[in-house]
Amino acid sequence: MSGWDKHKVEKVLACGLSRRNFLKGLALGGAAALAPCLMLRAREAGANQSFEQGYQVFRNACPRNCYDTCSIKSYVKDGVVRFVEGAPESTFTNGGLCVKGNSYVRYAYSPDRIKYPMLQEGRGTGKWRRISWDEAMDRIAKKVLELKKQDGSLLGLALTKYSGNFGITNYGVEGLMSSLGYTTRLVGTPCWPAGIDAQNYDLGNMWCNDPEDMDKSRYIIVWGGNPAWCSVHSMKYIYAAQDAGAKVVVIDPVFTQTAAKADEYLQVAAGGDGALALGMCRHVLDKEMYDKQWVAANSVGFEEFADYLRKNVTVEWAAKISGVPAGRIAAIAEEFAQARPATIWIGYGMQRHTNGGAMVRSIDALVAMTGNVGKIGGGARYGHLQTWGFNYNAMIRKPPEGSKGFVGASGPKGEFDFAGGAKAPTYTDRPLNINKTAQEILDAKDPAIRMLWVSCKNVLSQDFDRMKLLEAFKKLEMVVVVDSFFNQTVEQADIVLPVTSLFEEWTVNVSYWHYWLSLNEQAVKPLFESKSNIEIAAALSARMNALEPGSCTYPTEIDTKEWMEKEFNKKIYDLFGIQSWEELRKGPVKAKMPQAAWSDLKFATPSKKYEFKSELCAKNGNNALPIFVEGRKPYDKLRVLTPHSKFSLHSQFQNLDWMMDFNPEPVVYINPAAASERSIKDGDLVKVFNKTGEVRLKAKLTANVPADTLLVYEAWFRGLGFNCQNLVDDTSSDMGKFKTGAPGVAIHDQFADIARA
Amino acid sequence: MKKQLAFFVDAKRCIGCFTCAMACKNQYQTEQGVAWRQVYPLKEDIYPHHERAFYSLACNHCEKPVCLEACPVEAYYKREKDGVVVHEQEKCIGCGNCIRSCPYGAPHYNPVEKRAEKCSLCWQRLDAGLKPACVQSCPVNALQLIDLATFGETNAVQYPPGYPKMEKLNPSTRFRQAELPKIQRREDI
Numbered sequence: 001m002s003g004w005d006k007h008k009v010e011k012v013l014a015c016g017l018s019r020r021n022f023l024k025g026l027a028l029g030g031a032a033a034l035a036p037c038l039m040l041r042a043r044e045a046g047a048n049q050s051f052e053q054g055y056q057v058f059r060n061a062c063p064r065n066c067y068d069t070c071s072i073k074s075y076v077k078d079g080v081v082r083f084v085e086g087a088p089e090s091t092f093t094n095g096g097l098c099v100k101g102n103s104y105v106r107y108a109y110s111p112d113r114i115k116y117p118m119l120q121e122g123r124g125t126g127k128w129r130r131i132s133w134d135e136a137m138d139r140i141a142k143k144v145l146e147l148k149k150q151d152g153s154l155l156g157l158a159l160t161k162y163s164g165n166f167g168i169t170n171y172g173v174e175g176l177m178s179s180l181g182y183t184t185r186l187v188g189t190p191c192w193p194a195g196i197d198a199q200n201y202d203l204g205n206m207w208c209n210d211p212e213d214m215d216k217s218r219y220i221i222v223w224g225g226n227p228a229w230c231s232v233h234s235m236k237y238i239y240a241a242q243d244a245g246a247k248v249v250v251i252d253p254v255f256t257q258t259a260a261k262a263d264e265y266l267q268v269a270a271g272g273d274g275a276l277a278l279g280m281c282r283h284v285l286d287k288e289m290y291d292k293q294w295v296a297a298n299s300v301g302f303e304e305f306a307d308y309l310r311k312n313v314t315v316e317w318a319a320k321i322s323g324v325p326a327g328r329i330a331a332i333a334e335e336f337a338q339a340r341p342a343t344i345w346i347g348y349g350m351q352r353h354t355n356g357g358a359m360v361r362s363i364d365a366l367v368a369m370t371g372n373v374g375k376i377g378g379g380a381r382y383g384h385l386q387t388w389g390f391n392y393n394a395m396i397r398k399p400p401e402g403s404k405g406f407v408g409a410s411g412p413k414g415e416f417d418f419a420g421g422a423k424a425p426t427y428t429d430r431p432l433n434i435n436k437t438a439q440e441i442l443d444a445k446d447p448a449i450r451m452l453w454v455s456c457k458n459v460l461s462q463d464f465d466r467m468k469l470l471e472a473f474k475k476l477e478m479v480v481v482v483d484s485f486f487n488q489t490v491e492q493a494d495i496v497l498p499v500t501s502l503f504e505e506w507t508v509n510v511s512y513w514h515y516w517l518s519l520n521e522q523a524v525k526p527l528f529e530s531k532s533n534i535e536i537a538a539a540l541s542a543r544m545n546a547l548e549p550g551s552c553t554y555p556t557e558i559d560t561k562e563w564m565e566k567e568f569n570k571k572i573y574d575l576f577g578i579q580s581w582e583e584l585r586k587g588p589v590k591a592k593m594p595q596a597a598w599s600d601l602k603f604a605t606p607s608k609k610y611e612f613k614s615e616l617c618a619k620n621g622n623n624a625l626p627i628f629v630e631g632r633k634p635y636d637k638l639r640v641l642t643p644h645s646k647f648s649l650h651s652q653f654q655n656l657d658w659m660m661d662f663n664p665e666p667v668v669y670i671n672p673a674a675a676s677e678r679s680i681k682d683g684d685l686v687k688v689f690n691k692t693g694e695v696r697l698k699a700k701l702t703a704n705v706p707a708d709t710l711l712v713y714e715a716w717f718r719g720l721g722f723n724c725q726n727l728v729d730d731t732s733s734d735m736g737k738f739k740t741g742a743p744g745v746a747i748h749d750q751f752a753d754i755a756r757a
Numbered sequence: 758m759k760k761q762l763a764f765f766v767d768a769k770r771c772i773g774c775f776t777c778a779m780a781c782k783n784q785y786q787t788e789q790g791v792a793w794r795q796v797y798p799l800k801e802d803i804y805p806h807h808e809r810a811f812y813s814l815a816c817n818h819c820e821k822p823v824c825l826e827a828c829p830v831e832a833y834y835k836r837e838k839d840g841v842v843v844h845e846q847e848k849c850i851g852c853g854n855c856i857r858s859c860p861y862g863a864p865h866y867n868p869v870e871k872r873a874e875k876c877s878l879c880w881q882r883l884d885a886g887l888k889p890a891c892v893q894s895c896p897v898n899a900l901q902l903i904d905l906a907t908f909g910e911t912n913a914v915q916y917p918p919g920y921p922k923m924e925k926l927n928p929s930t931r932f933r934q935a936e937l938p939k940i941q942r943r944e945d946i
Binding site for chain 2: 708
């Protein structure tokens with residue numbers, strides 16, 4: 001890389017990138033200084049110079065678990081990333097990032113970054129000491145070989161990994177495990193599984209329209225999602241529709257930021273969304289406002305669904321359960337049915353319930369019966385994986401000869417399981433439910449889980465029933481965590497391995513929402529001693545093979561750029577209309593797909609039609625029809641919701657000092673009525689407690705939450721013990737196992753009480 | 758009227774996402790605790806819902822900047838060509854006069870440099886034909902760069918509720934106020 005000066009960079013990075021050093025770097029860099037203290041007059045004199053002069057510009061992509069998966073331009077000088085911008089070539093990212101993406105330079109150069117492999121003398125003690133990569137790999141490799149020798153297999157080694165880094169080559173973490181042998185995998189997803197299954201039963205797959213077509217909608221219902229916080233780049237399309245005269249309705253238990261921007265907000269009782277949707281369906285049916293032609297030509301089971309509605313559902317009944325008055329249910333139903341095209345954005349929040357899958361199916365039914373599926377500006381939008389057809393070279397790896405594994409009905413899979421179609425081996429990995437990680441570790445036998453590998457995941461911030469998790473961790477003989485920050489999971493690790501940031505590795509990224517493809521170039525060399533996940537895999541493989549030749553099939557030398565290239569294939573090139581990945585250096589490209597999913601109305605269900613009645617759903621233990629399923633019974637006085645904050649992506653970003661400038665501490669939001677019953681005033685320190693555990697934090701009073709609900713945003717705050725998973729048990733949602741390997745989890749069916757602390 | 762560049766803060770579109778404020782930190786790598794742009798939630802007597810409407814504020818690039826008047830060392834100047842108020846940090850002695858004088862809290866003290874600093878309206882970017890970092894990064898076009906000489910938005914106001922009315926300074930920022938949706942609360946509780 002030209003302009004790379006190791007000495008200079010080390011100096012700049014000596015203690016993170018302080019502003020003083022940043023300025024020094026600029027001074028060294030010369031002409032195009034933009035910081036206020038330096039050469040401002042000189043800059044004026046040279047006003048004809050390009051602003052970009054003096055910078056090398058690289059392409060990056062935000063790899064977090066986010067709808068927006070932004071395409072990034074990174075500006076590098078003297079081997080240091082100076083600032084980032086959204087890529088203007090993507091009409092979705094449109095030249096701007098979000099509050100999190102704009103903190104990436106600080107993320108990479110944070111003084112808190114883990115710099116070296118480290119060993120903790122006693123989990124939770126904080127007694128860390130630096131070790132070499134050689135020592136780290138030696139300790140890990142010897143433990144793996146010990147497990148294999150003592151247990152006769154590697155099923156005592158478990159992997160938990162999810163969405164911390166969606167760069168495609170990071171599936172090399174799974175690849176590493178496969179190349180060691182058959183291991184135990186925590187499978188499934190805490191995120192969106194119930195809705196995925198629901199859409200698979202109804203439509204045959206989860207496949208949303210291009211979000212950039214929402215400007216053509218005449219009626220948009222955002223149902224249980226908050227794009228103003230969680231998909232900021234989608235808001236411009238919603239606004240464009242509004243500006244063109246469309247009505248925007250938000251249905252949510254909480255008066256969210258998106259609700260504040262809607263034309264109408266309906267506050268729904270959490271878990272009552274299914275009843276509300278069915279009430280709307282009944283009204284549309286009674287008014288004969290459904291699309292008879294569409295239903296007759298493109299669906300099966302509508303008559304049975306209609307029969308169910310007539311016998312079991314009334315608008316008044318729906319009003320009672322959902323809390324939305326009958327008059328509004330009827331009015332919104334009529335408006336939705338009459339607007340063409342009309343769409344519903346089904347958020348992931350509303351399926352995190354014991355009846356979440358059933359609720360999504362009821363909403364799908366409303367969109368389908370009004371003839372809005374397969375149309376531009378229409379659709380029951382949830383997510384898609386249409387653009388994810390990579391080679392998964394980093395992931396698909398053979399076990400060593402003679403490996404012993406699990407013999408059972410099925411091996412692990414997940415929504416991102418792209419290994420399908422490979423020849424089934426006699427043995428498989430052992431699948432355990434990721435949403436019951438604590439219980440599964442406690443219960444696993446023959447062999448017990450003795451060693452845990454964690455990457456792209458912050459188990460102790462994000463997994464459920466944290467008290468039980470801490471108990472389960474005691475069973476583990478070795479915990480290895482790959483991360484960039486000393487988070488709550490690293491606190492419970494024996495060995496931590498420093499992983500690269502997005503600027504330091506080659507990979508490629510796509511979204512589960514929009515249709516763009518972005519290259520992620522290595523803009524700077526790995527900082528300190530960090531390695532990417534596939535380089536870590538190679539390092540471990542080298543040590544494994546040195547200790548016991550043939551014990552790991554992963555290559556021992558990896559060039560992350562070559563491995564990025566290996567993920568591409570002709571289908572990807574054709575889908576995106578490019579000849580080579582090199583073209584992505586000029587900017588992200590968009591898939592050549594119709595804007596409307598299912599535009600050919602050939603559904604992927606067994607009947608090839610939209611299935612109001614799904615025999616497959618019944619066979620898998622749910623109901624054939626999208627009928628009402630009652631929610632979880634409250635087990636404490638108030639409901640606790642723990643959704644996403646705008647300042648973090650799960651446990652990432654909030655820990656940065658820059659984020660603390662804008663959001664310094666966690667709070668619980670409580671309705672003034674509930675607060676006054678408990679003599680809680682705004683700003684009081686309170687404890688929120690239930691059967692699972694408790695959290696202590698400040699209270700803020702607001703009528704944005706209903707009187708029966710507490711709201712705590714999930715996040716990891718550096719240096720604070722705060723953890724909302726103290727309040728969330730591991731009760732499953734109704735669906736998810738069909739397509740993701742494990743049912744989802746009822747994150748929003750939790751209850752607690754609150755008192756002044 | 759002479760050219761006067763300014764921010765248009767469209768609270769009707771603003772989603773309070775803090776992207777603008779962090780985009781500024783990203784561009785200038787400001788110290789922890791120093792934010793040239795801040796996103797202020799409106800008090801509930803102005804907008805009835807807690808933390809649901811915002812003003813994103815930085816320097817107002819006033820017609821008569823009090824910071825410039827208060828500075829004993831001429832570290833401030835107002836650009837003739839576009840009205841941008843520029844602070845030259847290398848001339849600043851860190852006396853804090855500007856920080857104390859500005860009723861909008863635009864200048865900030867940098868504890869590392871031991872000098873003041875503030876929003877520059879990204880004049881270097883402007884001179885290179887680019888939008889200010891905050892404006893470019895706004896995902897909903899709620900923060901815009903305008904020229905008061907040609908600005909024609911009829912709904913815009915100079916002194917919305919909650920924003921100090923300092924007519925002598927004549928701040929350049931213009932606003933559109935937030936609106937309320939129709940709200941249907943639950944009837945089961």
